[in-house]
Amino acid sequence: MTNKVATSGSLRNRLVFTLIGGAAVLALLFFFVVRSFSVQIAQQGQDNILLASATSMLDAAAIRNSTIELDLPYSAFSMLSTQADDRIFYAILQDGKFLSGYEDLVGVDASSSNTPTFKTSFVRGAKVRIISASRTLIGASERTEIQIILAQTQDDLSKTLDQISRNAAFLGFGFFALTSALSFWATSATIGQLGKLTKSVTRRGPQDLRPFKRSVPKEMGPLVSSLNSLMGRLDQSLSQSEDFIAEAAHRVRTPLATVRSYADATLQRVDKEENREAMRSMIKAIDESSRAAGQLLDHAMITFRADHLVREEINLVELTRDLVERLTPIAEMKDLSLALHSDDQVIYKGDPVLIQNAVRNLIDNAMKYGPMESTIEIFVSRVPSPSVTVCDNGPGFPVGEIESLTTRFQRGENSKDIVGSGLGLTIARDVALAHGGNIHLENKLEGGACVTLSL
Amino acid sequence: MRNLVALGLIIWCSAVWSQEWEDRKLFNTEDAATNIRIISSTDTDLFAPLVDAFVSQNPDVSIEYLVTGTADINHRFRASPEAFDIVISSAMDLQFKLTNDGFALNLDGVTHPAWAQWRQSLFAFTSEPAAIVIKRSEFAGHPIPRSRQELIEALRSRPEVFKGRIGTYDVRQSGLGYLFATQDARASETFWRLMEVMGGLDVQLYCCSGEMIDDLTDGKIAVAYNVLGSYAEARPESRETLEIILPSDFPTTMLRTAFVSKTSSEPAAAKRFLEFLLSTQSNRTGNIRSLPPLIDQTAGVEGSKITLEPTLMTFLDTLKRNKFLAEWENALIHN
Ligand SMILES: Nc1ncnc2c1ncn2[C@@H]1O[C@H](COP(=O)(O)OP(=O)(O)OP(=O)(O)O)[C@@H](O)[C@H]1O
Ligand SMILES: [Mg+2]
Numbered sequence: 101m102t103n104k105v106a107t108s109g110s111l112r113n114r115l116v117f118t119l120i121g122g123a124a125v126l127a128l129l130f131f132f133v134v135r136s137f138s139v140q141i142a143q144q145g146q147d148n149i150l151l152a153s154a155t156s157m158l159d160a161a162a163i164r165n166s167t168i169e170l171d172l173p174y175s176a177f178s179m180l181s182t183q184a185d186d187r188i189f190y191a192i193l194q195d196g197k198f199l200s201g202y203e204d205l206v207g208v209d210a211s212s213s214n215t216p217t218f219k220t221s222f223v224r225g226a227k228v229r230i231i232s233a234s235r236t237l238i239g240a241s242e243r244t245e246i247q248i249i250l251a252q253t254q255d256d257l258s259k260t261l262d263q264i265s266r267n268a269a270f271l272g273f274g275f276f277a278l279t280s281a282l283s284f285w286a287t288s289a290t291i292g293q294l295g296k297l298t299k300s301v302t303r304r305g306p307q308d309l310r311p312f313k314r315s316v317p318k319e320m321g322p323l324v325s326s327l328n329s330l331m332g333r334l335d336q337s338l339s340q341s342e343d344f345i346a347e348a349a350h351r352v353r354t355p356l357a358t359v360r361s362y363a364d365a366t367l368q369r370v371d372k373e374e375n376r377e378a379m380r381s382m383i384k385a386i387d388e389s390s391r392a393a394g395q396l397l398d399h400a401m402i403t404f405r406a407d408h409l410v411r412e413e414i415n416l417v418e419l420t421r422d423l424v425e426r427l428t429p430i431a432e433m434k435d436l437s438l439a440l441h442s443d444d445q446v447i448y449k450g451d452p453v454l455i456q457n458a459v460r461n462l463i464d465n466a467m468k469y470g471p472m473e474s475t476i477e478i479f480v481s482r483v484p485s486p487s488v489t490v491c492d493n494g495p496g497f498p499v500g501e502i503e504s505l506t507t508r509f510q511r512g513e514n515s516k517d518i519v520g521s522g523l524g525l526t527i528a529r530d531v532a533l534a535h536g537g538n539i540h541l542e543n544k545l546e547g548g549a550c551v552t553l554s555l
Numbered sequence: 556m557r558n559l560v561a562l563g564l565i566i567w568c569s570a571v572w573s574q575e576w577e578d579r580k581l582f583n584t585e586d587a588a589t590n591i592r593i594i595s596s597t598d599t600d601l602f603a604p605l606v607d608a609f610v611s612q613n614p615d616v617s618i619e620y621l622v623t624g625t626a627d628i629n630h631r632f633r634a635s636p637e638a639f640d641i642v643i644s645s646a647m648d649l650q651f652k653l654t655n656d657g658f659a660l661n662l663d664g665v666t667h668p669a670w671a672q673w674r675q676s677l678f679a680f681t682s683e684p685a686a687i688v689i690k691r692s693e694f695a696g697h698p699i700p701r702s703r704q705e706l707i708e709a710l711r712s713r714p715e716v717f718k719g720r721i722g723t724y725d726v727r728q729s730g731l732g733y734l735f736a737t738q739d740a741r742a743s744e745t746f747w748r749l750m751e752v753m754g755g756l757d758v759q760l761y762c763c764s765g766e767m768i769d770d771l772t773d774g775k776i777a778v779a780y781n782v783l784g785s786y787a788e789a790r791p792e793s794r795e796t797l798e799i800i801l802p803s804d805f806p807t808t809m810l811r812t813a814f815v816s817k818t819s820s821e822p823a824a825a826k827r828f829l830e831f832l833l834s835t836q837s838n839r840t841g842n843i844r845s846l847p848p849l850i851d852q853t854a855g856v857e858g859s860k861i862t863l864e865p866t867l868m869t870f871l872d873t874l875k876r877n878k879f880l881a882e883w884e885n886a887l888i889h890n
Contacts (some may be wrong), residue, residue, distance in 0.1 A: 177865040200873035
């Protein structure tokens with residue numbers, strides 16, 4: 101009984117995609133933030149050095165004998181030396197007039213405010229960072245402004261930035277990979293709880309409606325508790341209906357027995373053939389009803405015991421022998437003999453009442469559907485699993501129906517004139533299933549039916 | 556008429572071209588497909604063995620080797636950078652500035668130690684200390700000065716011998732002389748005292764190391780200050796008469812450098828030559844070498860070795876240069 105459940109999407113995929121997507125976005129964000137920060141910091145570093153250099157140049161300026169003197173300090177250029185051999189350009193201006201250095205720098209930055217200004221531009225085809233700084237000199241009779249324009253290429257800077265970018269990319273990727281692995285793990289751990297619950301639901305026997313006791317994560321609590329309450333209600337309604345059936349069967353059986361004895365007595369007294377015929381049909385119907393009531397009662401009992409299966413050690417051989425002895429008188433009435441073939445003992449842990457009931461139903465069938473004056477063979481064996489097999493020499497199961505005979509109230513076409521309810525094989529099957537076994541029906545090649553109850 | 560003028564101009568130009576070089580030599584002119592032109596401050600005798608070795612390995616390349624002074628190299632090359640393929644000079648500062656100004660070609664794939672190159676464009680291939688070279692005969696019976704201080708004392712003690720017989724670079728003309736002088740001035744005050752002593756003794760000024768050593772050999776002068784020891788060593792006839800002294804107080808060591816012009820018409824051949832030059836000069840056991848080898852400076856003792864760094868541009872600043880020259884003239888020239 102496998103129902104196709106309508107599903108849409110996967111919780112696992114959704115979780116994994118959300119987590120990995122989030123990790124990717126975060127990793128990218130990390131990369132860009134680190135990059136932009138390091139661009140700022142590296143640029144700041146270069147600017148600071150340029151400022152220091154320009155300041156040292158400005159500091160070297162002095163007015164002597166009313167002419168300007170600027171004794172370029174050695175340190176001004178030595179501090180601009182970089183690993184990547186960056187080029188430097190500079191210009192010294194007095195009141196906007198070029199004094200020395202690189203004349204093509206003049207006009208690159210026209211600002212002559214007192215605070216140093218920085219900008220990025222191109223000089224001689226190379227990308228450079230330019231600082232422009234100035235200082236006012238006051239001599240005896242004049243004031244003059246000295247301006248320094250200093251430019252440095254950015255090879256070292258971009259080298260450093262490349263390095264940082266590469267490291268940030270590695271780090272970002274590592275973070276992403278780690279988070280991905282983590283999200284896979286977290287997802288399967290979370291989904292795993294659901295899987296566990298599913299497994300313990302499917303592992304249960306068909307009659308097992310006990311509530312789940314094992315602790316589950318908090319979030320799954322409501323699901324399990326509603327599952328439990330659903331099963332509780334189901335269990336209750338099932339046992340109510342079984343109780344009801346058993347009660348009903350019991351109540352029907354007693355009056356039926358009374359009716360049956362009256363009918364028997366009446367049949368003795370009736371002479372007219374047509375009335376006798378009617379009485380016989382009546383008796384058959386009564387037999388059928390009381391058989392059905394008996395079987396229903398048995399079935400209800402079996403369902404109950406299977407739910408609360410109590411296993412005890414039993415010897416299947418002894419159990420079967422008991423049964424055979426009890427049934428022998430009935431068999432002899434039909435000139436039938438029951439032959440038991442078995443080992444000394446087959447020890448099995450199970451419910452003796454259930455197993456006896458099942459085997460009785462099988463022998464009962466063999467006697468009902470087998471021919472008179474024949475032998476019913478009963479085998480009890482230990483291998484491959486503890487089992488009881490009942491075989492007769494009758495016509496066998498009707499071909500084509502063999503699959504469906506174990507379902508409830510299902511009777512074969514060969515059972516027309518034979519009293520029965522269609523529950524015998526169902527009882528046997530339920531007993532087998534309750535013990536974790538199964539029932540197997542087959543027709544022998546030389547004729548006759550064989551039923552194996554394996555436990 | 557106009558054609559005549561043009562013709563005249565061409566003739567005049569080529570005349571000027573050949574006249575104005577200190578030396579000019581062609582190598583392997585016969586069957587060469589590509590011609591590279593080297594402008595250099597290194598004397599042809601010193602450089603020729605290296606070029607010969609190169610053209611014998613590369614018969615497809617011919618070389619025109621042009622020699623002039625370091626300051627002149629700077630002027631000529633700036634005026635027409637496309638006319639030359641390789642620039643070789645001992646004036647590190649001028650070479651450095653040319654590179655900084657973007658005249659040098661970036662040579663990817665040339666492996667050279669970081670301290671001996673700048674921007675993968677300017678490559679050093681010799682280490683040459685500035686030396687005091689003296690005529691032995693003039694110091695017979697007197698202690699030979701081992702440092703600048705000792706030289707000052709020696710000059711002061713015998714002014715009659717040295718008057719008019721001391722030589723040094725005219726730093727206004729020679730790029731290398733200016734480099735040595737500025738580095739000396741930066742390293743120690745002794746330099747200025749020495750200059751004053753020399754100025755008082757009527758110093759002779761020279762454009763080039765070669766001429767100074769000529770006059771020293773001839774006996775016209777007795778002491779040459781800040782001259783390239785390699786030039787003196789290269790003269791077999793002067794080996795007995797001259798003594799090369801590396802001042803023990805602080806030696807000034809220059810790196811001879813080369814670069815390929817950015818506007819070179821034969822960059823591939825020029826690069827080949829440069830690689831040959833570098834590998835020959837870095838190889839300690841090479842026997843074709845006629846120039847001093849490149850010696851790892853980082854293992855050196857003193858700090859006064861000139862490094863390939865932006866600081867080289869400091870003394871090239873016009874204001875700074877004018878100030879330095881004024882001081883130098885003030886110390887050296889009294890008239
Ligand atoms: N030994 C047998 N030989 C032939 N047919 C059989 C045999 N045993 C069972 N059957 C067929 O299987 C059907 C189902 O058997 P089952 O025992 O479940 O019901 P029943 O015997 O008809 O009724 P009851 O509940 O009284 O046993 C029978 O109606 C019969 O057709
Ligand atoms: Mg039956």
